[in-house]
Amino acid sequence: xxxxxxxxxxxxxxxxxxxxxxxxxxxxxxxxxxxxxxxxxxxxxxxxxxxxxxxxxxxxxxxxxxxxxxxxxxxxxxxxxxxxxxxxxxxxxxxxxxxxxxxxxxxxxxxxxxxxxxxxxxxxxxxxxxxxxxxxxxxxxxxxxxxxxxxxxxxxxxxxxxxxxxxxxxxxxxxxxxxxxxxxxxxxxxxxxxxxxxxxxxxxxxxxxxxxxxxxxxxxxxxxxxxxxxxxxxxxxxxxxxxxxxxxxxxxxxxxxxxxxxxxxxxxxxxxxxxxxxxxxxx
Ligand SMILES: O=C(O)CCC(=O)C(=O)O
Numbered sequence: 595x596x597x598x599x600x601x602x603x604x605x606x607x608x609x610x611x612x613x614x615x616x617x618x619x620x621x622x623x624x625x626x627x628x629x630x631x632x633x634x635x636x637x638x639x640x641x642x643x644x645x646x647x648x649x650x651x652x653x654x655x656x657x658x659x660x661x662x663x664x665x666x667x668x669x670x671x672x673x674x675x676x677x678x679x680x681x682x683x684x685x686x687x688x689x690x691x692x693x694x695x696x697x698x699x700x701x702x703x704x705x706x707x708x709x710x711x712x713x714x715x716x717x718x719x720x721x722x723x724x725x726x727x728x729x730x731x732x733x734x735x736x737x738x739x740x741x742x743x744x745x746x747x748x749x750x751x752x753x754x755x756x757x758x759x760x761x762x763x764x765x766x767x768x769x770x771x772x773x774x775x776x777x778x779x780x781x782x783x784x785x786x787x788x789x790x791x792x793x794x795x796x797x798x799x800x801x802x803x804x805x806x807x808x809x810x811x812x813x814x815x816x817x818x819x820x821x822x823x824x825x826x827x828x829x830x831x832x833x834x835x836x837x838x839x840x841x842x843x844x845x846x847x848x849x850x851x852x853x854x855x856x857x858x859x860x861x862x863x864x865x866x867x868x869x870x871x872x873x874x875x876x877x
Pocket of ligand 1 (some may be wrong): 765
């Protein structure tokens, strides 16, 4: 088995730089800025408003945040290299499909006119850390290797001013102690960090890193964001599937993102033996 060098559209997979790898492992989150053209962003923003405000006009099979112009973001070459290193398993990947899964996608459309505050820290030790689902969320390291369990990629489709979007407490994906209440509640505490970026950027983060939404205060435009979640091939947290008709029309490589959870007979292209469900198995 070997890591594929192209995404499902034949575009070369972009590898992480040493600095990016170090930063993600150290902090638990990493921005990648300016990945989409103005035209791509405009088409996506239109589609997001359609989904939010007139979803009945959108064909049912693409009535999700991986539909229409958003589908190509599920395996955008800019972060396939990141997912291969931090989320995937090289033994489960080949040129027919990826060694990681995609397990969820949702929209964060925050209207400027409401300025609603979504502050609610979670993830990371002591901040709603889901002990019983540790296998799905856990961030693990050994010298020279790190595995990020449930991992989100936030796409920002409008310009983000520093302080208006997702906040993080760096390093909490590896924290041993509970977050102090005063840090949790005080969004101006110096331990909270965040980002600014132009429309068409993304930020990847381990769901085990303490993070939070906040008030969208931009007077000029809404926040139009999509959150896509990925996980190991053998682990899953969310209950979510793409529409079966959309899945049936995807290239096999992109569809491999949504294959069943588990290792056995789950390499891309693997054939199930005839006896797989017979009681004789293993006798
Ligand atoms: O709204 C945000 O910026 C953060 C969303 C969030 O907390 C999450 O995706 O788990």
